[in-house]
Amino acid sequence: MNDQRPLIIIVAIALVGVVLLTKLFLIQVADDSFLKRAERNAIQRVVDHPYRGLVYDRKGNIMVYNNPLFDLMVIPREFSVKDTARFCEIFQISKEQLIEGYTAARKYSPVKPSPLIKQISTTDFARIQDYLIDYPGLFVMTRAVRSYPQPSAANALGYIGEISANQLERDTTKYYRQGDYVGLSGVEGFYEKELRGVKGVKYKMVNVRGVDKGAFKNGEYDTASVAGHNLTSTIDLALQQYGEMLMAGKRGSVVAIEPKTGEVLAMISSPTYDPNLLTGAKFGTNYLELNRDESKPLFNRPIMAMYPPGSIFKIVQSLVGLQMGVLNPNTTYSCNRSLVACHNHPSPVNLFGAVKYSCNPYYHQAYRAMINREVSSNTFKDTELGLNAWREYVLKFGLGGPLGVDLYNEKGGSIPSSNLYDRKYGAGRWKYSTIYSLSIGQGEMLVTPLQMANLAAIFANKGYYYVPHLVKAIDGDPNKIPSQYRTKMDVGVDAHHFDMIQDAMAEAIYGTAARAAIQDITIAGKTGTAQNPQGEDHSVFVAFAPKEDPKIAIAVYVENAGWGGRAAASTASLMIEKYIRGEITRPALEEYVLAGKFM
Structure with a gap:
């Protein structure tokens, strides 16, 4: 038995060796998981x-x-640094x-x-x-x-x-x-x-x-x-740059649209900033400085600022009244200034004259006819029903909510409903005399400059628009842009109602904004003066041109610049000429606009 011990030991050692060799073989040859782990450590x-x-x-x-x-x-x-001071010196950072x-x-x-x-x-x-x-x-x-x-x-x-x-x-x-x-x-x-x-x-x-x-x-x-x-x-860079130059030193917006497509030709927010400031390593520092700037250059006024539309809304009132059947071209009212203030012009006026002369009392009376339709024996209820019916027409003009431009944070403005006045005054406790300021685009009504420009496009197109957008093609293919920007939107007003309105808007240029007229280019436009309780009124102007075949629709809103024929109409006129002719032939008007500092 003792003679067999060496043999048993040898066999045991051999078996252990075989096991170890087999395991080693499996690890190194048959099973590559360890190899993969090693590779990952070096990859x-x-x-x-x-x-x-x-x-x-x-x-x-x-x-x-x-x-x-x-x-x-x-x-x-894996990172280690022996000399921190040298590292910071090489890479120019602090400890x-x-x-x-x-x-x-x-x-x-x-x-x-x-x-x-x-x-x-x-x-x-x-x-x-x-x-x-x-x-x-x-x-x-x-x-x-x-x-x-x-x-x-x-x-x-x-x-x-x-x-x-x-x-x-x-x-x-x-x-x-x-x-x-x-x-x-x-x-x-x-x-x-x-x-x-x-x-x-x-x-x-x-x-x-x-x-x-x-x-x-x-x-x-x-x-x-x-x-x-x-x-x-969709931006025309030359037009954009020209508009930014005209708006230097002013606070406001310019939006120009190609009416037949909804393509935004220029979108100017003033004051603006150099976009190169928000690139590179100084992004954070520059952003804080811009954000603290009291003039708010980061605030995108064309889509975020909301203002009363002022007299430009009278065009919408005219079209809604025509479509409702309450107004017709011969509807005549006197310029009764006991109702609301107005400027000097012939009286009485029909609808053409009301647009041409921007008669406030006319729209006070016309709006009352639209609202108080005597569909109810209760005066308060009649006003409520009339307001809600009128509002449905107005909403189709792209007002009262975001248009859907291809930018985030677009505001929608406000077209007040009866619910608003019920909350403010109590149900059955308000009537036409409470809301008459809406007749001339004041009161609780708010719109954005983009919505104003879209209104100009609607007037140019005789009743339709495409949602304004800033991208016309992706990789050169216009069919790749979102479908909503290729869908025609109808405002629900018959096209023939726009004929007289366009003619009146063309005449209005020579009444309230003669400075905006361009030789050989017929502009149809409307001035506005939006009331500002905090200071000088805001200057507003919308227009399209040429009237016969519109190529550009535009809205200009200049804060604290007074009546619309002053800064806004002149700026719009120069922008129209720049886009259509490619050059400016009225240097004196350009100097007049550039000299205006309203901030």
């Missing part, structure tokens, strides 16, 4: 961010393009910034890359790139920020910025990651999905010091990014 997954789509104006001029910048990324677990950036990155993930220093310029990148080898866990990711060759249309184009935590939570597609950039306003925000493109991924080998050793498996698993779609804007 960096780098997201390839696509270039955002470019934005052109309607004539093919570039409005927005991409400018390459670099983000210094850090993988916290506090380094600690803050590293802490935020480690909180996000100790093994995933996060931005440590954002938006490094090409010049600074050239200076630091040779030092990256000295710091494991660092690498550079190429980014693109927006650049604007012409500092125009800032409020319409919008800007991009780093995605917020709330936006990340709402991202059900899981497209975005911390540190990504996203459109935050304007066209950039509304068309984010079209502009952003498709991300790619690259896998690269790195050694223990984090030095790039080339593509993993020759790029077999890499996917290329796909650039975003290019947008052709």
Whole structure:
């Protein structure tokens, strides 16, 4: 038995050896999971961010393009610094910034890359790139920020910025990651999905010091990014720039529309700002300064400012009255100034004269005829029913709610209903004498400059409009824009009612806005003066031209500039001439507008 012990020991050792060899074989040959783990430890997954789509104006001029910048990324677990002072000197950041950036990155993930220093310029990148080898866990990711060759249309184009935590939570597609950039306003925000493109991924080998050793498996698993779609804007850049020049030193809006399509030719918010300020590393600082500016350059007045429309609303009143059958071209009222103030003009006037001379008492009486239809024996109830019926007509003109322009945060104004007055005065406790200011576009009525320009387009088109929009094609294809911008909207007023109204608007130019007349171009327009309890009244003007074949509809709203024939009509006239003729033949009028400083 003792003689067999060595043999048993040898067999046991042999069996153990076989087991160990078998296990080793399984680990190294049959099972590649350990190999894959090793490979992952030596592989960096780098997201390839696509270039955002470019934005052109309607004539093919570039409005927005991409400018390459670099983000210094850090993988916290691999990152180490022996000499903090030298690191901060090389990368030109403070010790506090380094600690803050590293802490935020480690909180996000100790093994995933996060931005440590954002938006490094090409010049600074050239200076630091040779030092990256000295710091494991660092690498550079190429980014693109927006650049604007012409500092125009800032409020319409919008800007991009780093995605917020709330936006990340709402991202059900899981497209975005911390540190990504996203459109935050304007066209950039509304068309984010079209502009952003498709991300790619690259896998690269790195050694223990984090030095790039080339593509993993020759790029077999890499996917290329796909650039975003290019947008052709409806904006006429030359017209936009000219309008911004005219509005310098003023507070207000100019919106010009091509009536037959709803394409926005110019959208000017004044005061404005240079869109290049909201790009690059100084985005945060510049944004705070702009946001604190008392003139509110970030406030997009064409779609967000709401004002009483003033006398321009008399055109809507005329058309509604004609369609309701309450008015006809021969309906005549006296200019009874005991009802409401008015300026000197012949009296009495028919509907043509009421439009031409902008007669306030006429519309006071005409509106009362529309509202108090004697459909009820109760005067209060009669007014309520009349107001609600009238309101249904007015809403079809694109008032009382957002039009649906391709920009976020559009306001809808207000066309008051009986519910509003019931809450304000009590049910059955108000009547026509309570609401008569609506007859001339005052009171609780509010509209935006965009809605005013759309009214001008409706007057030009004799009863229809297309929802105003700022993008006319995606990758050159006009059929790719949202269908709502290719759908005709009818306002429910017969086309023949517009004939007399257009003629009266053309005559009105020589009555209340003679300065706006252009030789050989017939303008149909309407001035307005919106009351302002806080100071000088606001100057309002809407128009379209040429009257025979309208190419442009426009609304100008200049705050604190007085009556509409002053600043607003002159500005609109110059814009019309610039668009139709391509040049200005009235330098004296241009000087008159530029001299007006109303802020």
